[in-house]
Amino acid sequence: MRVVFAGTPEFARSALQAILQAGHSVPLVLTQPDRPSGRGMKLTPSPVKQCALEAGIPVLQPHSLRLDGKYGDQAAQAQAALQAANSDVIVVAAYGLILPKWVLGLPPFGCLNIHASLLPRWRGAAPIQRAIEAGDAQTGITIMQMDEGLDTGDMLSVWPIPIRNDHTAAGLHDDLAVLGGKAIVAALNDLQDGSLQATPQPDEGVTYAAKLSKAEAVLDLSLPASQLARRVRAFNPFPGATVRLPGLADVVKVWSAQALPVSDTPGKPGALVAATEQGIDLATADGVLRLLELQKPGGKRQAAGHFIQGWRP
Template identity: 40%
Template sequence: MSLRLVFMGSPDFSVPCLKALVDAGHDIVCVYSQPPRRAGRGKNERNTPVHDAALELGIEVRTPKSVKSEEALNEFAALEADLAVVVAYGLILPQALLDAPRLGCINAHASLLPRWRGAAPIQRAIMAGDDVTGVEIMQMEAGLDTGPVMASVSVDITPETTVGSLHDELCEAGAKLLVEAVAQLEAGTAKFIPQSEEGIEYAHKLTNEETRIDWSLPARKVRQHIHGLSPFPGAWFEMQTPKGPVRVKVLEVADSLGEGNAGEVLDDKLLVACGKDAIRIKRLQRAGKPVMNAEDFLRGNDLTEGAIIA
């Protein structure tokens, strides 16, 4: 058997979940996604990744700016869905919409709730130095990521983990978990457990002010900050050049021993002193240039021992 589903999602993270539900044989009657937005140098309108994936699958796509109007709610209810599946959709859903499907709405969220409710759970988990995160499937309710949980999977965070690598791990794990959760709902065997009232943390949206590297922090914190923003939006420092300061993103680093003033380059292989210990930069990107490893970067940029970056 299969369920009649509405899928609601927008970014790359949501696409494997959509495809997994289709592969499992469910009838996706409609996909909701964020409206196309202008992006790139030409400022042309671009669909969300979920929008494009749905079109490739031959599924109807709707992109309302809001789902709170009476018209939007009536259109949603007319789909007569058994269940709505929400994965990083990006709009607040009113209670009337949550109540419309026969089995309600479930959400796949990229954290181990109640830790990291909100907009940027993958980034915040790495930046905070968490050892583990995961994906949980919860029943949606009016609060922000507050609903009872029915399924969970954990993924380790190591010193080498970046947002990019963790995103991909959670995509794969989350898609598999979601299919299993929908099967439980279909069979009537799903059990929902209320979230704990302890350990609540909010994964607030990232701000531009957070992306600059603070070399005065201990090396471990600097590494967590850099990896928690890699590859996007990217943590950065300024490098002095004959033409003035240039912004350089740092994408991959490793903790190392070293001593010096914060931001001081300690050798000719991009070892940089922090408030405690040092960071070995492994991959970085000068503004307007491709991503390079440290060795290639140093061939065309003067960051020798004794230089100061900020």
């Protein structure tokens, strides 16, 4: 099939690579404009752009696709390029721009979205992190027919995957990226032979995965230890979980932690219970949170046993 691809981060690159490896033709790629990155804040192309250029695919990077907006000229150029691409379908994966109605209705088979949750649970911006934070037993990939709503379109296929107790957002992201590539290739094959079936999303079970903010990074030790341990995993690597320890002026980033169930929580939430080779134990509202891997500002990630050698409460 002729597939226009729209996506930006590493999650989307995996899907684009899978589509190309499956033998589909990709005449055009849309991705976000280059962003400053690294210590020198050098303009850096997105992972999807890098993949497209390596494959010799033309790339468009409009700031918006709204024909009547501030970047109307860019949108008009994109419209002309999309029409010229003459694609059968547009595949979208974490693109980052809202697709207006004129885009959704342009190709004969519309626009298919690779969404990293089991819809209708976790519609929105951060489905991977919110699933871990909530303690969900599983998540997955939903291939969805896009409409004008926020992840409200009909489901075309669902690919579940369990969430392990050691899954961080980074690790689960990587697993879902691979699964998303498999799912979209299967969907395109079914679309080509006419066997792809659409199922409306149920009204029950709708949840929204709000965008992550840096304000969420600070661990609130008045919450249960189990919830805090999930947050550490969910916010790894971004926005990162932080905590303030006695004797240190700056907050410390927590890369890994575990909840220790105890019959009686020793001390008020936030109190230091112990600091040993095994970890730094903090009292919470319910149980003890053991910090396993930490990082001071400007320092390196360290196991708790090494960390406490340079810190005495």
